[in-house]
Amino acid sequence: MRKLLKGTGYTLLILFVLFNTMTAFNAYKLTHFYNRNEIDSTPHAGGLHTAGVIFFGQKSYKSLLKDVPATPYDTFTVITPDHVSLAGWHIRPDTVINGTVLLFHGHAGCRSDVVKEADAFHRMGYDVYLVDFRAHGVSEGNVCTVGYDESKDVKALYDYALAKGADKKRMVLWGISMGAATVMKAVSDFDLKPGKLILEMPFGSLLDAVKGRLHIMQLPPEPLSTFLTFWGGTEQGFWAFGHKPWEYARKINCPVLLQWGIHDPRVTEAETHHIFQNIDTPHKTLIKYANSGHESLYKKEPGKWQTVVGEFLQQQ
Template sequence: MAAGRGRKVLKWSAIVIVVIVVGFFYGFVPWFLAGIATTSHFHFPDPNDGKTPKTYGLEFQAIEFRASDGIGLKGWYVPAAAPARGTIVYVHGHNRTRVEMLPEAAFGHGLGYNGLLFDLRHQGASEGKVTSVGYWERLDVEAAVKDALTRERAARPVIVWGISMGAAAGLLAAADSPDVDAVISDSAFLNFSELIRHHYYLFRGFARRRWWWFPTLPGFPIVDEVTYWSAWRAGFRPSDFDLEKAVDKINPRPILFVAVEGDQRMPPSYARTLDADATSPLKQLVVLPGTRHGEGFNSATAQYQDAVKRFLANLESSAQGARATGSP
């Protein structure tokens, strides 16, 4: 009798443990990862934290504007020192702020371009409770471009220069808005589903190295759960978040694709695929030495700057040629 009760207790204890383990790995873990992607408010330390364009010797003015869905955004407008060659809108990455783009903005100013830097929604000083890793942030980029052209009466062409999430938002914005004349896409991904799949396997490898007990869980169904919950929290359909489709809509406007050779998060194969989708004769692809995600401008500065100079010079020459022939 006592032995029977003991076996029954062991049986139910085992069932409870299995339920807890399954619930943890297939319930809590996907929900936790979705939260990291969409609602966390972590800020990666940046060497430019606390700095402004003034730190780089640039005059600027603080600006505020709203995205079309009402989210308030804050940033800086940095006018060119002389008649501008155009205007560059700088867009930072996930869990970053506008200060990430200060070195790029100083470089662009030196080339004679107006600059607009701002915090994307749910980042820095801007409003918003959710990050969508670029999907809704496209509205922020469109609003920044509109603010530059209308309130600041900024010169064309308008180039959007984004890193990682900022590159994704820039590509989506350019796909929607004809006001964007060209894009510099640094360390973008292909689509939302691929982003989650790839980062799950990176997370699993990290977890296995850090916690010996973390099992080698297969991608299914966790990847699908994280994809669903992340998109649900941010309010979009994963199938709508596709940067290859965005590039197809941007065509034939020019895009400069940038990647870092050793970037595990956004490998160069992504940039090569997007470049293959682009049709502009002015498109460029540059793969820089280094290993850190989104750090190409800092790790291979001269090579990066040369690529940007060449891209902008070709864009300017093309515009001058079109004006000379009366082409639109």
């Protein structure tokens, strides 16, 4: 019996070590994006390769810039407080300036993904800035912390726009998914004072974001989400379980428009309501989109988006 128990203990220990090793490798791959010339593009097939991908994870490309603004724009570079170089576009208004809008894309995306929204704000008469987060698009770096360090990117663009003459009282910060969560963290971390926030489908916590990713991959959320969250944060030097946008919401004191798609497979309705309840301002609005999931609400339901956003921006 003693030998049996000892053997079982060793087996469980080995499985525990292997599981931690696998999740550590996969967490590393999920937080890194590479230039295309840094990834072996040779086709691979067979069970051994598949097993390697499952155990060690798979490298991901940085998103390419595809769509560009519909009107003339300038390209600029901004340096973050921790010395990361970010690439961006500035679309100057054709009409009377109503204010300034800063746009922030989602995880694994780039500024091209939010060009349609940028063009819409431009048509409304706003001065528009959009950047690639670190490790995305053509910005510097390979490491993504899913909004934790990227809050410095928001701070950098905020300061850059102010230096270019933007009025913070008429500044709108817009973000989608990770971009929205990052905006919330930046407001909390750096005590930013924008005029308004438009937040589209931010996750409630990093742990919930990992669960959402596993859900769309049709993988069981536990215990994978806990281990992936732990290793992702540990490898990047922060406590990932403390990365909670619903907590950052408590420090928001400007008007907020929070938007979410009813068919969102990644961010739950409960997360959305938790964030909304914690926003510390009476000037807040929650809008749900009946035909949308975790995607561009503007592209999916453009009429409703333009009406809702337009009315929110006109509010005093």
